Amino acid sequence: MLDLRQDLSGLWQAAARVPPRSGGRVLMFMAAREGEGTSSMAASFALMASARAARMTWLIDLDLRANPLYTAFAKGILKDTGRPGHALDASLGTEQIYSVPGTEAVPAMQKLLTAHQIDGQRLLVTRFRNERLAPGQRVRLQPAPGWWGALRRSCDWAILDAPALARSAAGLTFAPMTDGVVLVVEAGATGAGDVEDLRAAVEGAGGTVIGAVMNQMKSGHRPRQTG
Template structure:
């Protein structure tokens, strides 16, 4: 286990505390797999939940592997035990769609929101989402919904939403949701990241209509990240 408290304090100060009103939604995304993006996002959400008055949501955009749920479940002594699953959509909206839609025993279409649950983490204000991949049937696929509805619903029911996106070399999920984020934080492995990776990631986010807040250089995937750097010009 790596304690990133001091690094998260620097990142918190760099981004500034959540403003009053609707929750701020911050996406963390890397250019390549293995750069430690999920670790940074998870530790930032944990740090934030200790300092906010209302809920902090950690939304995992990885449909193939709910890595945030598994990582938190594996460290109950650090995060606290996971509570029972609850609906992860306050109003039935969702940031993805499952196609072709399944039908229940009465022939009704299964809502997309049924595939996503959230678990409370210990006694903190932190919630982590989990995609219910086990419900998928043969031939079904998952696609991102490019609409703000889900994110706006979370804004009304939390103080901060931390979004963990798959690396750009794995999926385009991050750029697809970027327009609905307040901003995206780019995570790159210090020493392994190339300037071209950073520029390509920044271009992908901004080209999709998103806004980049800056870059966290992660020294290695299992070591503390450097604090937020200026966005590439």
């Protein structure tokens, strides 16, 4: 994971002009394929938001089974950032964005999502407690509008890091809950057809694509934004 904050000023200005439905803004980063730098973009943007916002910024990892963002912060992969603190309940007292079939009547299973404040910053990073699942238990994602409404009331920004569409449809589940989706494209690797297919999938699911960011880090260049 790379720190791209210095390269995302243009995206920040564009995203800050997107009107939120109510309360805080919800922005999603998503790519067509794996390895395009989505997590670096999402984490860097969330750090920018946390430095500018008056209230807490949330960085929500939609890869519930792997928790790569929490792991990256815990390992100190991003320089000059703190480590995640103790677990806070991220259930927000409402319906959840996930379900574990067969455990609907078990209260503890409604609090598997936690949030951890990054030391020294107004930033919360989520983590899903996979260790509480029994072998073979499955997790299903669900839109849960009540959860997103409660989230908006608690923050100025919520940044979502969605798994690549080629691996998971998680981003499409939550695209309608966001104010905008930013497509992440690896320069020289992702074809125009893949980008258009991703755009069509997001818009077909009810999301709004506000632009694309071309990640050129592997070629030695900096990311750039496209319309």
